[in-house]
Amino acid sequence: MAEPVKTGTSIEVRGLRKRFGSLEVLKGIDLTVEAGGVVALIGPSGSGKSTLLRCINLLVVPDGGAVSVGTDSFAFGPGTRLPGTKALARFRAGAGMVFQHFNLFPHMSVLANVMEGPLTVQRLPKAEARALAQALLDKVGLADKAEQYPAKLSGGQKQRVAIARALAMRPAVMLFDEVTSALDPELVGEVLAVMKQLAAEGMTMVIVTHEIAFAREVADRVVFMRDGVVVEEGPAKAVIDAPREASTKAFLSHFHRRDEA
Amino acid sequence: MYQWDFSILWSYRWLFVYGLELTVAFTLAIVALGLLAGLVAGLLKLSRFAPLRWLAAAYVEIFRCTPLLVQLVWFYYALPILTGIEISAVAASIMTLSLYGGSFYAEIIRGGIVSIDSGQSEAAAALGMTPAQGMRRIILPQALKRMLPPLMNQSIIQFKNTSLVSVLAVPDLLYQGQVAAHDSYRPLEIYTAIAIAYFIVLFPLTLIVRRGEKRLAASD
Numbered sequence: 001m002a003e004p005v006k007t008g009t010s011i012e013v014r015g016l017r018k019r020f021g022s023l024e025v026l027k028g029i030d031l032t033v034e035a036g037g038v039v040a041l042i043g044p045s046g047s048g049k050s051t052l053l054r055c056i057n058l059l060v061v062p063d064g065g066a067v068s069v070g071t072d073s074f075a076f077g078p079g080t081r082l083p084g085t086k087a088l089a090r091f092r093a094g095a096g097m098v099f100q101h102f103n104l105f106p107h108m109s110v111l112a113n114v115m116e117g118p119l120t121v122q123r124l125p126k127a128e129a130r131a132l133a134q135a136l137l138d139k140v141g142l143a144d145k146a147e148q149y150p151a152k153l154s155g156g157q158k159q160r161v162a163i164a165r166a167l168a169m170r171p172a173v174m175l176f177d178e179v180t181s182a183l184d185p186e187l188v189g190e191v192l193a194v195m196k197q198l199a200a201e202g203m204t205m206v207i208v209t210h211e212i213a214f215a216r217e218v219a220d221r222v223v224f225m226r227d228g229v230v231v232e233e234g235p236a237k238a239v240i241d242a243p244r245e246a247s248t249k250a251f252l253s254h255f256h257r258r259d260e261a
Numbered sequence: 262m263y264q265w266d267f268s269i270l271w272s273y274r275w276l277f278v279y280g281l282e283l284t285v286a287f288t289l290a291i292v293a294l295g296l297l298a299g300l301v302a303g304l305l306k307l308s309r310f311a312p313l314r315w316l317a318a319a320y321v322e323i324f325r326c327t328p329l330l331v332q333l334v335w336f337y338y339a340l341p342i343l344t345g346i347e348i349s350a351v352a353a354s355i356m357t358l359s360l361y362g363g364s365f366y367a368e369i370i371r372g373g374i375v376s377i378d379s380g381q382s383e384a385a386a387a388l389g390m391t392p393a394q395g396m397r398r399i400i401l402p403q404a405l406k407r408m409l410p411p412l413m414n415q416s417i418i419q420f421k422n423t424s425l426v427s428v429l430a431v432p433d434l435l436y437q438g439q440v441a442a443h444d445s446y447r448p449l450e451i452y453t454a455i456a457i458a459y460f461i462v463l464f465p466l467t468l469i470v471r472r473g474e475k476r477l478a479a480s481d
Contacts, residue, residue: 059383085391093389103384107402117388120398169388 010035010204011056011173012073016065018051025051027228028065033173036202040215040236043225044251049208052225053175056206057095058088069095070172093121096166100178102158104150110137110161111146117169129168136164140194156187160194173204180211192218212255216240224248267450273441280437281458287355287433288420294359295419296412299366304396306371317367324364330425332357337429350429358426362419366412373408374400410477413470417463424459434458 011033018026025048033039041049054060056067064077072091074083083091105113114133118124124132137143140160150158159179166174176195180188192214199205199218209215215222215236222239224232224247232245243249270277305317324332337353340346348356377400385395427436438455442448 057387059386089386089389089391089394092387095387097384097387099380099384099387101380103378103380105381105384105399105403107406116398117390120394121389165388 010037010070011206012066012068013052013056014066016052016055016067017063017077018048018055018060019063025228026055026062029225029228029230031223031230033204033206034220036204037221038199038203038205038207038219040219040222041206041208041225042210042212042215042222042251043231046227047225048228049225050177053097053177053206053208056173056175057092057097058083059092059097089121093117093169094172096169096171096174098159098162098166098174098176098179100181102150102155102162102182104158104161104165106150108149109146110142110148110150110153113150113161114165114168117165121169132168133164136167137161139167139197140164141190154187155183156190159183159191163191163194163198167198173206174198176205176207176209178208178210180209212240212252224251226251263449265450266447267454269445269447270450270454273437273445273451276437276441277434277454277458280432280434281462283432284420284423284434285462287358287423287426287431288416290355291358291362291419291423292416294355295362295366298359298363299370302363302367303370303374306367307374320360321364321367324361325368329357329361329422330428332361333425333429350426350431354426354429354431358419358422361422362415365415365418369408369411369415370404373404376407377403406477410470410474413466413473417466417470420463420466421459 011031013029013031016026016029016031017024029048029052031039031052041052043049051060055062056069058067058074061082062076066073066075068074069091072094074091076082104110105116108116111130111133114136115126115129118129118132119126134143134146137146140163142157142160142164145153145157145161150161153161162179163174179195180191183191188211192211195205195207195214196218207215207219217236219236221233222236223230224239224243224245226247232239232243232248239248240252243252302317302320305313306321308314308317333354336357337348337350340353341348374396381399381403382392382395385399386392390398423433424435426433427439430436432440434455438451442451445451
């Protein structure tokens with residue numbers, strides 16, 4: 001099924017700060033994602049890219065700065081009130097998130113996993129939620145697994161179910177947090193194919209990834225982060241093929257070496 | 262050598278039946294109320310607000326770290342003097358045993374909830390669920406499966422603990438047995454029969470718990 005292209009929907013992050021104890025993980029991040037845009041966040045471990053992604057749907061509540069997704073926006077810092085649980089939940093419903101370790105609900109069938117958001121959060125009638133879930137499982141190529149439980153699926157299949165589960169909320173944007181890092185190499189392709197299809201349909205996406213070749217091919221823009229700051233950003237091919245900053249070059253050279261080996 | 266004579270038990274059969282009925286009814290009541298107290302205290306121990314956590318911790322530790330017999334006597338004799346509210350022996354017994362059981366259930370329930378991977382509540386939150394919805398739809402159904410065997414174990418202990426209410430003259434199985442023993446001058450036969458009665462009720466339950474534990478181990 002075709003996802004409607006939501007014009008005007010975008011992500012806007014301004015001056016985002018986050019500290020865990022004495023460790024400052026995000027040191028004033030600015031990030032803009034145009035409607036229908038695909039941004040890849042790359043960088044070494046501990047650079048803050050996963051925390052940035054989790055701040056976009058407020059799974060991690062920032063200490064300072066502002067986040068807006070579509071028409072919803074929140075500001076953080078001294079003098080601002082933290083959003084209540086209801087407001088947080090409503091905000092998060094507008095951003096789909098896919099996790100490195102799938103986090104499927106093991107006590108529910110694949111179909112029930114995909115139906116859960118629409119049923120519990122949007123209070124959709126059961127028949128409607130079921131039809132939606134079946135259509136989405138079909139879209140990710142798992143219509144025949146609807147009655148299975150997650151434990152019976154391969155990693156690649158689990159991740160495709162997780163994508164369908166997030167899409168079932170009809171989110172304005174999709175956030176992918178190293179979604180292929182926990183997969184066996186031969187299962188990475190099937191997940192990337194689904195993401196590529198989503199990008200082609202015009203879904204606004206932010207992808208934290210170590211798949212540099214995939215980022216180059218699918219993303220419009222690449223953002224390279226290190227030590228909690230954005231070091232370099234620009235059109236995907238330009239940044240990956242011809243990085244300007246020394247630390248970007250050093251990071252990417254590691255991948256080129258590994259590809260040649 | 263002592264001459265056993267179990268035939269005397271027959272004339273006291275109704276005392277045993279009444280006593281066992283009361284013991285079973287008591288157990289059902291204190292397990293249900295105890296689970297309620299345990300669920301509330303277990304969830305409070307996970308609260309974001311520190312004073313609520315302290316309150317729950319104080320409740321759990323006070324009831325876990327004092328003898329049940331002392332609690333029973335205290336609630337029956339001391340509480341009315343302090344508050345001026347008279348309560349019956351049955352009410353005092355139910356209240357004490359429920360609160361005592363609840364302190365153990367609370368730890369089991371809290372432990373079951375925290376044993377669920379944090380990715381599950383994150384996934385629920387990312388879908389747009391409130392913490393309460395995530396707890397009800399995602400966390401508790403999974404945690405309950407893990408809690409069930411220890412909850413059953415604790416309930417079996419509660420069944421045996423009901424024998425203590427006989428000190429407040431609540432006519433449970435043990436109290437009725439004491440009546441029969443004084444009446445018949447046959448305490449050996451009577452107390453042996455009482456022990457067997459408890460065993461007959463509890464042994465099948467322990468088998469069910471063990472099977473449940475095995476099935477749980479297989480499904481994980």
